[in-house]
Amino acid sequence: MKKRGSTFYLLMIPVLLWLGVLIVIPHLDMLYRSFRFETDDWEMVFSLNNYLTFFSDQIYWLTFVKTALYSIGVTILAFVVTFPVAFYLTKVIGKKYSGFMTLLLLIPIWIGELVTVYGWMILLRDNGVINTFLLKIGLIDSPIEMLFTNFSMTIGLLYMSMLFMIVPMMSALDSMDDSLIEAASDLGASKWMIFRQIIIPYTTPGIVSGGIIVFMLVIGDYVVPTILGGKSSLWFTEQIYNKFLMSFNWNEGAAFGFLLLVLSSTIVWIALKLSGQKLDKVGS
Amino acid sequence: MIRSLPCSRTYTATYRLYIILFYIFLIMPLITICVLAFNDSHYIALPWKGFSLDWFFANTNERLGLFEDVGLLLSVWISIKTGFFVALFSTIVGTLAALLFEEEEFRFKGALYFLAIAPLVIPGVVLGLSILLSSTSAGLYMEETFGIDVELLRPSFWLVVIGQFSFAATYVMLLVIARLKKFDRTLEEAGLSLRATRLQVIRLITLPFLRSAIFGAFIVAFLISFSNINTTIFLIGSDTTLPVDLYSRIKFSSTPVLNAVSFMIVAFISLAAIISFVLNRNKK
Numbered sequence: 001m002k003k004r005g006s007t008f009y010l011l012m013i014p015v016l017l018w019l020g021v022l023i024v025i026p027h028l029d030m031l032y033r034s035f036r037f038e039t040d041d042w043e044m045v046f047s048l049n050n051y052l053t054f055f056s057d058q059i060y061w062l063t064f065v066k067t068a069l070y071s072i073g074v075t076i077l078a079f080v081v082t083f084p085v086a087f088y089l090t091k092v093i094g095k096k097y098s099g100f101m102t103l104l105l106l107i108p109i110w111i112g113e114l115v116t117v118y119g120w121m122i123l124l125r126d127n128g129v130i131n132t133f134l135l136k137i138g139l140i141d142s143p144i145e146m147l148f149t150n151f152s153m154t155i156g157l158l159y160m161s162m163l164f165m166i167v168p169m170m171s172a173l174d175s176m177d178d179s180l181i182e183a184a185s186d187l188g189a190s191k192w193m194i195f196r197q198i199i200i201p202y203t204t205p206g207i208v209s210g211g212i213i214v215f216m217l218v219i220g221d222y223v224v225p226t227i228l229g230g231k232s233s234l235w236f237t238e239q240i241y242n243k244f245l246m247s248f249n250w251n252e253g254a255a256f257g258f259l260l261l262v263l264s265s266t267i268v269w270i271a272l273k274l275s276g277q278k279l280d281k282v283g284s
Numbered sequence: 285m286i287r288s289l290p291c292s293r294t295y296t297a298t299y300r301l302y303i304i305l306f307y308i309f310l311i312m313p314l315i316t317i318c319v320l321a322f323n324d325s326h327y328i329a330l331p332w333k334g335f336s337l338d339w340f341f342a343n344t345n346e347r348l349g350l351f352e353d354v355g356l357l358l359s360v361w362i363s364i365k366t367g368f369f370v371a372l373f374s375t376i377v378g379t380l381a382a383l384l385f386e387e388e389e390f391r392f393k394g395a396l397y398f399l400a401i402a403p404l405v406i407p408g409v410v411l412g413l414s415i416l417l418s419s420t421s422a423g424l425y426m427e428e429t430f431g432i433d434v435e436l437l438r439p440s441f442w443l444v445v446i447g448q449f450s451f452a453a454t455y456v457m458l459l460v461i462a463r464l465k466k467f468d469r470t471l472e473e474a475g476l477s478l479r480a481t482r483l484q485v486i487r488l489i490t491l492p493f494l495r496s497a498i499f500g501a502f503i504v505a506f507l508i509s510f511s512n513i514n515t516t517i518f519l520i521g522s523d524t525t526l527p528v529d530l531y532s533r534i535k536f537s538s539t540p541v542l543n544a545v546s547f548m549i550v551a552f553i554s555l556a557a558i559i560s561f562v563l564n565r566n567k568k
Binding site for chain 2: 101
């Protein structure tokens, strides 16, 4: 091994500090705290009680399962909704318009989740824009209750996450040679066959990295479920937050946080295995 | 299907209609906010009561406009400060990390890289709570052992900066790595063979090449910080950032001043996006 210069340490030390102090230690601490439990005599002991609370109380693990299923569902929905758009912008229309249309896609990302979610809240209220419009044209007689339901929550989650999927899919599609599609078409393949056997395999890396970003945004989201979701639309992050800042039971909160981390990592890992991708590729 | 292949008229028309509907879906919440910011009403939604600038400039008992609302302006200022420091620190450390992973070889490089991209697959809530837990533990330890109260370790302005930095650095790193992959290494080798030190090569050759990517990453980190709420909400002290302030207003006391703030954000971002678009186009 060659001798390392000072430059190496100049690069290495800040990175080690960042990852050690802010990523590794806090998560180990969280894991440690999740096994601490205060007995009736105010004594801190090691126990599995924090995890037992989770399994014994139905509301917790039901919310946990619901959060997982919803996040997967929204991710799939985001793919279905945005893939045609990504394809249109890269393969169908000319470069002249696609630049501007892509810019329009980026604006809501930069504006941020809170403002766009607030916009949806105004749209979906009982006296909101959509209900007022539907009443005016006489399609409905009384306002439809859309806000504070699973419907409004799904719309919000989809809206705030889907654009993060378009960008990686577009870069995958961009690098795809049009002649592949032309050749298949010349040989008599149907649109569906071209889609299934050429376009999808080619864009899998983009789809997977976009899908993981969407999934992580949705499963870890706190804003949409609390603003657009109602009392019935519980989300696991809400329960973690309540453990910390409402009931001040930090150890239980740590256990819940760790469960969420295990859940999201497991699903991401399965998705990577199923699609044959690697996490390092997802980053790029 | 693609530009070069002819398609049936219904197919083209349906596809185009879908794209139009998608863009309506995308822009609807933003347009709504922008219009309602000028509504002369006490409610955030419809009906439309006429044009007014009250929610920007009024200062009466009933209406407090954005530019008169000291609390709101303070949280904007705190968000700008937070964003600046987060962007500064994460740009520095993220760039160092990119150079480390692209240019150096060392043991456990793969493992360290995995840690560096881990924030992509850690829910923001978990990141926030684990940093809260370990900083509180550390603060308690400092107080008990040395009898000193370290303000940095309690929920405060700087803890928010630290928390946001912990994942913003990952995004900076990935953006800089993407640019480094296009870098012609022979330039560095030429520098080295001309007896420049490693540090001189980085300073005089590599960094100038990366300048625009680093600047872009700085902006991205600022925007990530400016709109973050999931991590921030656990670490915040008395210095409320804009998203947290907006969130609690949406939740508990919505007045149309929220529309005015949102309008300002939408207008600013759109303007910035259009300016950068035009500048980029002129360059080509």
